[in-house]
Amino acid sequence: MKRLLLLSLYLLVVTVVASFSQDIAMAREEIFFLEDFESAGGSSSVESQQGIWQEGSVSGSASNYQAWRIPTVRFLKKTTVLRLACPAHSADFKTGGYFFKFEKIDLSKFDNLNFYVKGDRWDGFPDDFEIQLQAEGHLASKGISGITASWQKITIPLASFKQVAGSSKVIDSLRIIFDASSPGSKKGVIYIDDIFFSAGLSGQQSVYDYINKGNSYCDLNEYEAGVKEYKQALKLDPNNIYARTNLGLTYLKQQKYCNAVSELEKVIEIDPSYAFAHLSLAIIYEDYFFEDNKALEHYDKFLEMDKSLDIETRERLVQWTKGIKQEDDRINPESYNNVWEDYTRNRDGYDYQNKAIE
Numbered sequence: 001m002k003r004l005l006l007l008s009l010y011l012l013v014v015t016v017v018a019s020f021s022q023d024i025a026m027a028r029e030e031i032f033f034l035e036d037f038e039s040a041g042g043s044s045s046v047e048s049q050q051g052i053w054q055e056g057s058v059s060g061s062a063s064n065y066q067a068w069r070i071p072t073v074r075f076l077k078k079t080t081v082l083r084l085a086c087p088a089h090s091a092d093f094k095t096g097g098y099f100f101k102f103e104k105i106d107l108s109k110f111d112n113l114n115f116y117v118k119g120d121r122w123d124g125f126p127d128d129f130e131i132q133l134q135a136e137g138h139l140a141s142k143g144i145s146g147i148t149a150s151w152q153k154i155t156i157p158l159a160s161f162k163q164v165a166g167s168s169k170v171i172d173s174l175r176i177i178f179d180a181s182s183p184g185s186k187k188g189v190i191y192i193d194d195i196f197f198s199a200g201l202s203g204q205q206s207v208y209d210y211i212n213k214g215n216s217y218c219d220l221n222e223y224e225a226g227v228k229e230y231k232q233a234l235k236l237d238p239n240n241i242y243a244r245t246n247l248g249l250t251y252l253k254q255q256k257y258c259n260a261v262s263e264l265e266k267v268i269e270i271d272p273s274y275a276f277a278h279l280s281l282a283i284i285y286e287d288y289f290f291e292d293n294k295a296l297e298h299y300d301k302f303l304e305m306d307k308s309l310d311i312e313t314r315e316r317l318v319q320w321t322k323g324i325k326q327e328d329d330r331i332n333p334e335s336y337n338n339v340w341e342d343y344t345r346n347r348d349g350y351d352y353q354n355k356a357i358e
Helices: 002-026 207-219 223-236 241-253 257-270 275-287 292-305 311-326 333-348
Strands: 030-035 048-054 066-074 077-086 096-106 112-119 128-135 138-145 152-157 170-178 188-199
Touching: 030 048, 030 096, 048 066, 077 096, 096 188, 112 128, 152 207, 207 223, 207 241, 223 241, 241 257, 241 275, 257 275, 275 292, 292 311
Parallel strands: none
Antiparallel strands: 030 188, 048 096, 066 077, 077 188, 096 170, 112 152, 112 188, 128 138, 128 170
16 A cells, blocks of 8 residues: 555656756746746736637637646646646547747847746657747748656747748747657647747756756656656755755665665755655655654654644644554554545645636
């Protein structure tokens, strides 16, 4: 049972770390926001018309594509993203997606188009999609593949949009395209956030670029590759608790229990108040090392540090720790399971209300 719970906890950390990366990266860049999806009409550096489109459809007519703005929580921070659903392939499946139409934007000072994307872990996601820019009547597209269920920052050099790069770099539209004529499955859901143009620094590898790569590899169960990326991040910043936590939990997935504990204990040394590391260590000590005293120490620290648990969930966990102390088979294991299901679900932020885009 707990091994399944640890998998859920691992996925939670991946989500938390990947979403935190965007706040750090953007602070280092000169940027021009096209859209961040935060307000009802969108918040950006320029006003735009936007919405669903489908090839051959008249504006305002029915489309098989769907889009909503989704309020969610990432790294304990409320945010809003675009949820874009592509229909299943069928005889009437048509190229389509999402469009932004705006007054002309001069990109001569910028070098890169950036955005964040992930697929839906439960509903599935397309194999690929395209980003299309239009400049002075010229259309240029760039394919995006390698989507996973973890957030990734995608950086596309504007020079790779050859028709745009060869013009004055003044654009008037951007489209997210699911091309019916290209191979690969297009069915599923992707989430898009923070579409922006940047100068210079976006092409450089940051700590959080390596973390995001590690997350993507681990999403594909390529744990050794993930370990290498987290280690690269730690070379740049040895005290980064998010890279080190993900490294520890990846070791756990590889059944390298001593390595996992070593990394998580280092996290506690760096930041004794990081509740998630205490939670992870508590479960590892109890489930893999059978060291109840150490497990209780970290459970207690977690309860002390984490303020996000509701009263009912906190009480169930308290009862579980009492069961450890009394050695009475942990007092209702099913209740323990519910505690962690509630905790991971609430922190992952997937309980959302759909707000349809007109």
